[in-house]
Amino acid sequence: MVKENCGVVGIFSLSGTNVIPMVIDALRALQHRGQEAWGIAIPNKPPLKRLGLVSDASSEFKTITKEYASPSVIGHVRYSTMGRSTLENAQPLKVKDLCIAHNGTIANVQELSNLVGGCSFTPQTSSDTLVAAQRLVALISENGNMVKALSVLKNEMVGSYCFTFITDDNSVYAARDPKGFRPMVLGYKEIDNTYIVASESSALSAVGAEMQRNVDPGELIRLSKNGMETERFSDEPTHAHCSFEFTYFAHPSSNMEGTNIYVARKNIGKFLARKFPIKDADLVIPVPDSARPAALGYAQELGVPFDEGLLKDRYSKKGPLRSFIEPHQSDRIEINRWIIPIKEIIDGQHVIVIDDSLVRGTSSKAIIKALRRAGAKKISMVITYPPIKFPCYAGIDFPSKEELATFSDGKEMTLEETTEMVRQSIGADFLGYNDADNLAAAIGIPKDSMCFTCSTGNYDSLGITPEFRSRIEMKGE
Ligand code: SF4
Structure with a gap:
């Protein structure tokens, strides 16, 4: 299985501005969250993915900006918590008409994979993000819309997730898990009438957008020609923001849960x-x-x-x-x-x-x-x-x-x-x-609103009793 942490971005311009230069700048501002691979996806095109740093591809930026010109996009920078660093494992991933970028880890991917009819993958080739996306697409067609699908999926899926999605009918979505393990913020750039969601506010600053707020745990945001719409797929009263983001992972310029890092x-x-x-x-x-x-x-x-x-x-x-x-x-x-x-x-x-x-x-x-x-x-x-x-x-x-x-x-x-x-x-x-x-x-931030599991061994906020596995089992290396 392959699991990722990483950084995610989703952008939608109501003025029709080509947002590809913006997503490149935003991903560069999230580079500290993952340096192994990056990618972007727009509607009706296979995702573009590259290994290494975003800046390694600077000679291609002009061509990418032209060939992928779009007023809507999602993007991803990756570092693997499981699986090898290959282009195949880079994101966004596409399932039918939905592209997905994921920051987090799905802890019960084996179980979830049974629901999408597959249980024979190997650590080297499969991805928890792909399994989640396949299940989500099935649930959307059963339930008719994204928020209903997520409200079912959240009960089937254990783990941490900030997702950005883009659909072929040109909507960008952002969803944050009910406990809020990983960060996610919403911003707006007035000059281009453009909304942006990202893992950290450093990405908003990089594109000249103002941070509006944190995306709430359990919130689904939809960005489309109708503007910004918000719904809830979960109302968990307790949160578990990762305390490690505050000491190590996040960029010092970022604002997270009301605190500057x-x-x-x-x-x-x-x-x-x-x-x-x-x-x-x-x-x-x-x-x-x-x-x-x-x-x-x-x-x-x-x-x-x-x-x-x-x-x-x-x-x-x-x-x-x-x-x-x-x-x-x-x-x-x-x-x-x-x-x-x-x-x-x-x-x-x-x-x-x-x-x-x-x-x-x-x-x-x-x-x-x-x-x-x-x-x-x-x-x-x-x-x-x-x-x-x-x-x-x-x-x-x-x-x-x-x-x-x-x-x-x-x-x-x-x-x-x-x-x-x-x-x-x-x-x-x-x-x-x-x-x-x-x-x-x-x-x-109150201690009981934060996650300290890696220090305490109390996995209640994830709702699991993990079997501790070796690095080879988890990463396939
Ligand atoms: S606090 Fe530790 S266990 Fe909890 S999400 Fe962060 S790194 Fe993981």
Whole structure:
């Protein structure tokens, strides 16, 4: 099976403007959500898909803009939580007259596939998005419209999903799952009389659109020649916004659930400084790039100087990419090699290194080694996210327990024991993890409206008791 997280976009221009340049800019502004492949779809044409970054295809932009000229479009950037990075697995996907782009993971795809009459797919070739699309198309023809179809599908489907759809009769739809795991926003560009839905508001800013609001969990938006229409396919009273979006995944310029990500991250740093007031440190440095605002907040709160002790080599092949979302271990190692310590800043200092998460520990280990080589006297590492101990089945790639730095092979461990085990394995002098209460308070969203499953192992918000599967079973590699 193939499952994706990714970023999605849907655009409809009521003035008939060709929105292809807009979707390209929007996808580029969501590139941090997926760097493996991208694609767009317009009515009555097979989707266009490419591997790699959107900018890799810049020489084609003129031709694409002409050949796919359309006032309506959906788009997708992909990183795989399951399945290989092939063009075949890239999105949008087309089923009959419906094209679909998906951000999230369908956790019960085997079950769902039985409803569409197929149960013989292999991890390498099938997609949870495709199964969901096939079922949705069947439900639309049974029920007559999209909202009725989704209100049936939501009870059959377990998982996280933000979908954008485009139909051959020229309507763009956007739907967000009832718990709101993954983000989605609605914007409007007055000058072109154009609506845009996207995973993050960074995509709205990139095309000059104003953010109007978050798409509500359980809401279906339709953009067509009738303008913007909204209906509900679910009225879940409780939500489970992914807390990891706030510390790592989302773009710092984005606004999500009423909070700006940069401001939230700086605040997380402030709250962490109160939890771990390491007063004898000489300086606070971030692991570039997503931990920078938290490190700044931490340093300001503690009154310890902030500095850049680690720099990414932006000119190397993989330097500007993000190590966590690269699918292959060798790629992650290559990225870490291009995080360069500044000896003149580090030498002889007690440094507090702030990082946004500690997943496999690969990056932390490499960074601590590099800091030691640069002469650090003492290294305290503070992580803005609580210990990650369980796989995510709602769209983020921590697929198997044994890959996590906290893996204890079935042995019950206290927080202190886990922290000590990880501290030793990464080679830091001190390690401090954030906790869910502190994190939620810093973000300013009630803890019970957020998902912390990868830290707690409580899968109630997804409604599943997962069988923990190996990476090979999940990714087919
Ligand atoms: S399990 Fe973790 S990464 Fe997955 S949605 Fe929940 S908080 Fe986000």
